Amino acid sequence: MADEKEREEIIVAEFHKKIKEAFEVFDHESNNTVDVREIGTIVRSLGCCPSEGELHDLIAEVEEEEPTGYIRYEKFLPVMTKVLLEKRYRPVSEDVILRAFEVLDPAKRGFLTKEELIKYMTEEGEPFSQEEMEEMLSAAIDPESNVIHYKDYITMMVVDDN
Amino acid sequence: MGSGTSTQHHFAFQNAEKAFKAAALIQRWYRRYMARLEMRRRCTWSIFQSIEYAGQQDQVKLHDFFTYLVDHFTPSSHSERDFLNRMFTEERVPQDSQLEECGDYESIEVPASYTGPRLSFPLLPDHATALVEAFRLKQQLHARYVLNLLYETKKHLVQLPNIIRVSTCYNEEITVCGDLHGQLDDLIFIFYKNGLPSPERAYVFNGDFVDRGQYSVEILMVLFAFMLVYPKEFHLNRGNHEDHMVNLRYGFTKEVMHKYKIHGKKILRTLRDVFRWLPLATLVDEKVLILHGGVSDTTDLELLAKLDRHKVVSTLRYKTRKESEKEKQAEEKRKDNQTSTAEIPTPWFLPQSRSLPSSPLRLSSDKAHKAGRSSSIPISVHLDRKELSRQVRRSVDLELEQCRLQAGFAEVREKKELSPFTSETDSEAGELLEPTQEEWRQVVDILWSDPMVQEGCKANTVRGGGCYFGPDVTEQLLQKYNLQFLIRSHECKPEGYEFCHNRKVLTIFSASNYYEIGSNRGAYVKLGPALMPHIVQYQTNKATHTLTMRQRISRVEESALRALREKLFAHSSDLLGEFKKHDADKTGLISLSDWAAAVECVLRLGLPWRVLRPQLVNSSTDNVLDYKSWLEDLAKKQLSRENIQSSLLETLYRNRYDLETIFRIIDSDHSGFISLDEFRQTWKLFSSHMNVDVTDDCIYDLARSIDFNKDGQIDINEFLEAFRLVEQSCSEGDGADCPASHKH
Numbered sequence: 001m002a003d004e005k006e007r008e009e010i011i012v013a014e015f016h017k018k019i020k021e022a023f024e025v026f027d028h029e030s031n032n033t034v035d036v037r038e039i040g041t042i043v044r045s046l047g048c049c050p051s052e053g054e055l056h057d058l059i060a061e062v063e064e065e066e067p068t069g070y071i072r073y074e075k076f077l078p079v080m081t082k083v084l085l086e087k088r089y090r091p092v093s094e095d096v097i098l099r100a101f102e103v104l105d106p107a108k109r110g111f112l113t114k115e116e117l118i119k120y121m122t123e124e125g126e127p128f129s130q131e132e133m134e135e136m137l138s139a140a141i142d143p144e145s146n147v148i149h150y151k152d153y154i155t156m157m158v159v160d161d162n
Numbered sequence: 163m164g165s166g167t168s169t170q171h172h173f174a175f176q177n178a179e180k181a182f183k184a185a186a187l188i189q190r191w192y193r194r195y196m197a198r199l200e201m202r203r204r205c206t207w208s209i210f211q212s213i214e215y216a217g218q219q220d221q222v223k224l225h226d227f228f229t230y231l232v233d234h235f236t237p238s239s240h241s242e243r244d245f246l247n248r249m250f251t252e253e254r255v256p257q258d259s260q261l262e263e264c265g266d267y268e269s270i271e272v273p274a275s276y277t278g279p280r281l282s283f284p285l286l287p288d289h290a291t292a293l294v295e296a297f298r299l300k301q302q303l304h305a306r307y308v309l310n311l312l313y314e315t316k317k318h319l320v321q322l323p324n325i326i327r328v329s330t331c332y333n334e335e336i337t338v339c340g341d342l343h344g345q346l347d348d349l350i351f352i353f354y355k356n357g358l359p360s361p362e363r364a365y366v367f368n369g370d371f372v373d374r375g376q377y378s379v380e381i382l383m384v385l386f387a388f389m390l391v392y393p394k395e396f397h398l399n400r401g402n403h404e405d406h407m408v409n410l411r412y413g414f415t416k417e418v419m420h421k422y423k424i425h426g427k428k429i430l431r432t433l434r435d436v437f438r439w440l441p442l443a444t445l446v447d448e449k450v451l452i453l454h455g456g457v458s459d460t461t462d463l464e465l466l467a468k469l470d471r472h473k474v475v476s477t478l479r480y481k482t483r484k485e486s487e488k489e490k491q492a493e494e495k496r497k498d499n500q501t502s503t504a505e506i507p508t509p510w511f512l513p514q515s516r517s518l519p520s521s522p523l524r525l526s527s528d529k530a531h532k533a534g535r536s537s538s539i540p541i542s543v544h545l546d547r548k549e550l551s552r553q554v555r556r557s558v559d560l561e562l563e564q565c566r567l568q569a570g571f572a573e574v575r576e577k578k579e580l581s582p583f584t585s586e587t588d589s590e591a592g593e594l595l596e597p598t599q600e601e602w603r604q605v606v607d608i609l610w611s612d613p614m615v616q617e618g619c620k621a622n623t624v625r626g627g628g629c630y631f632g633p634d635v636t637e638q639l640l641q642k643y644n645l646q647f648l649i650r651s652h653e654c655k656p657e658g659y660e661f662c663h664n665r666k667v668l669t670i671f672s673a674s675n676y677y678e679i680g681s682n683r684g685a686y687v688k689l690g691p692a693l694m695p696h697i698v699q700y701q702t703n704k705a706t707h708t709l710t711m712r713q714r715i716s717r718v719e720e721s722a723l724r725a726l727r728e729k730l731f732a733h734s735s736d737l738l739g740e741f742k743k744h745d746a747d748k749t750g751l752i753s754l755s756d757w758a759a760a761v762e763c764v765l766r767l768g769l770p771w772r773v774l775r776p777q778l779v780n781s782s783t784d785n786v787l788d789y790k791s792w793l794e795d796l797a798k799k800q801l802s803r804e805n806i807q808s809s810l811l812e813t814l815y816r817n818r819y820d821l822e823t824i825f826r827i828i829d830s831d832h833s834g835f836i837s838l839d840e841f842r843q844t845w846k847l848f849s850s851h852m853n854v855d856v857t858d859d860c861i862y863d864l865a866r867s868i869d870f871n872k873d874g875q876i877d878i879n880e881f882l883e884a885f886r887l888v889e890q891s892c893s894e895g896d897g898a899d900c901p902a903s904h905k906h
Binding site: 014018022025026028031043045048049050052091092096097099103104120121124125126135136139157 | 184196
C-alpha cells in the first residue's frame with residue numbers, strides 16, 4: 001500500500017515537471033499565465049489527443065470565473081495532472097486513422113480527391129478552418145495527380161512525429 | 163415507400179454518421195500533429211535565442227578576463243610582458259612614425275584589371291544605384307573606394323546631431339528598417355519591394371548593419387552611399403554592433419580582413435571612427451522616436467542630445483579593479499546624500515578611456531600606484547621605442563586623472579605630462595575630457611535595452627548591458643517628451659516585427675532567416691499619414707517557399723539541435739560529474755528525469771529539456787539512460803581529431819569563440835598567423851583565469867599538433883578549422899546561391 005502510494009507520488013512529481021516545462025514554453029511574460037488559445041497546443045504536446053469539444057470542456061475547467069483570455073498555471077496544473085493520471089484523451093493508433101480514411105473512400109481506390117478531402121474536412125466532424133485546410137493540403141496532396149494517397153500520408157506523418 | 167426506403171434511409175444515416183465520425187477522428191489526429199509541430203517550433207526558437215544570449219554573456223565574461231589579467235597577472239618573463247604589451251597597446255598607439263590619416267586613400271592604386279564598381283565624389287544617385295547592382299552581382303568594391311567613401315561618410319556624420327529630426331509632409335513616406343546583420347539579400351529585397359531611396363522616399367536604418375552575415379561591408383557601402391546622396395532623406399542610427407569590440411567576436415572584423423587582405427586594417431581603423439560618429443536616434447515629426455535598443459527609466463533625451471557621442475568608442479571596455487574600488491569609495495560617499503535608484507548595472511560599463519587599462523607596463527612615476535601591483539617593472543625594460551613609453555605614461559596619467567575626477571578627489575595635474583598630443587592627428591587629439599559615467603550609461607541604455615512585459619526597470623543581465631524596461635517606463639518617456647510611440651530593433655522576432663507595451667513600442671527586425679533558413683521573417687515599417695505604421699514582411703530565400711511548414715520547421719529544428727548538441731559536448735566533463743551525482747549506486751544509469759535536471763544545472767539555458775529529450779536522447783530504455791555511452795555518442799559526432807586529448811579539446815571547444823576573439827586581438831597585424839609561443843601564452847593565461855586544469859606539456863603538444871606545416875606559426879583559420887569552426891559560406895546541400903551562414 002505504502003509502496004503504491006510512493007510510486008504514484010513519484011509519477012505525479014514527474015508529471016508536474018513535464019506540465020511545467022510545456023506550460024513555460026508558452027508563458028511569454030514569465031508570469032505563470034498563457035494565452036487560452038495556446039492551451040490546445042500544450043495539452044496535445046503532452047501526449048493527449050482531445051477533440052475540439054473535449055478541449056473546450058477542459059478550458060472551461062481551468063478558466064477564471066470571469067474569463068480573462070489567460071489561463072493561470074495554478075489552475076491548469078491540477079486539472080492537467082488528473083488528465084495524465086487518468087490517461088484521458090489517448091491518441092488512437094494509425095490503423096484506426098487508416099480505417100477512418102477508408103470509410104471516406106468506400107470505393108477503396110486508395111486515395112481521396114482534393115475536392116473530397118476538402119468537403120469532408122470542412123463540412124463534417126469538427127470542421128477545419130481555411131488555414132488548417134490549406135496547410136493539410138500543402139503537405140498531403142500529390143501535386144501531379146491532385147489526390148491524397150492517404151496510406152502514404154499517414155506513414156509520413158507518423159515517421160515525422162517520432 | 164415501405165421498408166425498403168427506410169432501410170435505405172437507415173443505411174444512409176449510418177453511413178453519414180460513420181463519415182462524420184471518421185472525419186472527426188482524422189481532424190483530431192491532424193490537430194494533435196500540428197500542435198506538436200508548433201511546440202517543436204517554439205522550442206527551436208528558444209534554443210537559438212538562449213544560445214545567442216549566452217554568447218553575449220560570454221563576451222562580457224571575456225572582458226572580465228582582460229580586466230582580471232591586468233589586475234592580477236604578473237608577467238614572469240620578457241616574452242610575457244611583450245605579449246601583454248601587444249595585446250593592450252597596439253590598438254591605441256599609432257604604428258611607427260607613419261601616422262595613419264583617415265584620408266590616406268589617394269595613395270592606393272586601382273589596377274587596370276579591376277572590373278568592380280568605381281566611385282567618384284561627390285556621389286550621384288546613379289553611383290549608389292550602380293553600387294547596389296554591382297553587389298547584387300557579387301562584385302567587390304576596391305579598398306581605395308571603400309576608404310574614400312568612409313572618409314566622405316565621416317565628414318558628413320560629424321555635422322549631424324545626436325538625435326536627427328525628420329519631418330514628413332502629408333504625402334511623403336518614411337520607411338524604417340531594423341537589424342540587417344550583413345544580410346545583403348534582405349537589403350536588396352527591401353529596395354526592390356519598397357523602392358530605392360529618393361527625395362520622396364525617406365529611409366531610416368536602425369542599427370546593427372554588420373556582424374554575423376557575410377556581406378556587412380557591402381551593406382555599409384550601400385547605406386553610406388545613399389546617405390551621402392540623399393542626406394536629408396536617408397538616416398542611420400547606431401546599433402550595439404557598430405562597435406569594433408563587438409565586431410571582433412561576431413564576424414565583421416573577420417569579414418573585412420578576409421576581403422581586404424592588404425588594406426583591411428586601415429579600413430577597420432577608419433570604421434572605428436565612422437561608427438562612433440553615427441547618430442544615436444532619429445525623431446520623426448517630434449512624435450515617433452527611433453533608436454536601436456530601448457530606453458531606461460533614467461533616459462534623458464536632452465542629455466543625449468547634448469553629449470559628445472563620438473567619445474563613446476565602444477560600449478564594452480575593460481574595467482579595472484582600481485576603478486571599481488574608486489567607484490565604490492565614491493559611491494559610499496554619495497550614499498548619505500541619495501537614496502538608491504533601481505538596479506542599473508554598473509560593473510561592466512565605464513566611460514571609454516582612450517588610455518590603457520592599468521597595464522603592467524605602467525611607467526608612471528607616481529609610486530602610489532605600484533602599491534596595488536605585485537610587479538615592479540624597471541623602466542629600462544625592452545622598450546626601444548621611447549615614443550611608446552611616453553605615450554603609455556601620458557595615457558595612463560590621463561586615466562588616473564579621470565578616476566580621480568570621478569571619485570571627486572581634488573584635481574592634481576602634472577602639467578608637463580599633459581601637453582597636447584601634437585604628434586597625433588587622430589581627431590580626438592588634445593581632448594582631455596571623457597564622457598561622464600552618466601553620459602556613458604545613457605548611450606548604453608539606448609543601444610542595449612529590451613522591453614519586458616512587467617512594469618519597472620531592471621538590469622539586463624542576459625545581454626550584460628542596458629536594462630529591461632516595462633510599459634510604465636515607456637509611458638513615462640512618451641509623456642515626458644510628448645511622443646506617440648517608439649520604434650526599436652535589437653531583437654529577432656519570428657514575424658519580423660512585434661508590438662508591445664500597448665502598441666506603444668514596435669520592434670522591427672529586417673534580417674530574415676536570421677538563425678537559419680526558415681527561422682523567421684524580416685519586416686520593415688512604413689509611416690504613413692498621421693504616422694500610422696504599416697508593416698511589410700518578407701523572407702528572402704526561394705527555397706523556403708517550396709517547402710511545407712513541416713519541412714521548414716524540421717530544417718530549422720535540425721540546425722538548432724546541432725547547435726545544442728555542440729553545447730552539450732562542450733560541457734561533457736561537467737555533465738558527467740553532474741550525472742554521477744544522480745547515480746549514487748554507480749550503476750551507470752540515471753532516470754530521464756534526472757537527466758533533464760542535470761543538463762539544466764550545467765548548461766543553464768532555461769530550455770524545456772523534457773520536451774526536447776526525444777530529439778537529444780535516442781538510446782534509452784525503460785526511462786533510464788546509460789549516460790556514459792550517451793556522452794560518448796555526443797563526442798563521436800563532434801570530434802574530428804583523435805590525437806588530441808579529448809578533455810582539452812572539449813575545453814578549447816567550449817571556449818572557442820573567446821579564443822578566436824583573443825587570437826584576433828593578438829594577431830595585431832591581422833596576418834592570420836600567431837606564433838606557437840603566443841598561442842601557448844594565450845592559452846596559459848586563459849586557462850589560469852578560467853580555472854582550467856591543463857599542464858604545460860599538454861598545451862605544448864596541442865600547439866605543435868596544430869602547427870600543421872611545422873613552421874612555428876599557427877594559422878588561426880587552420881586552428882579554428884580543426885574544430886570545424888570556420889563559418890561555411892554556403893550551408894550543406896544547398897545548391898542555389900544562398901548566403902546562409904551559421905551564427906555564433
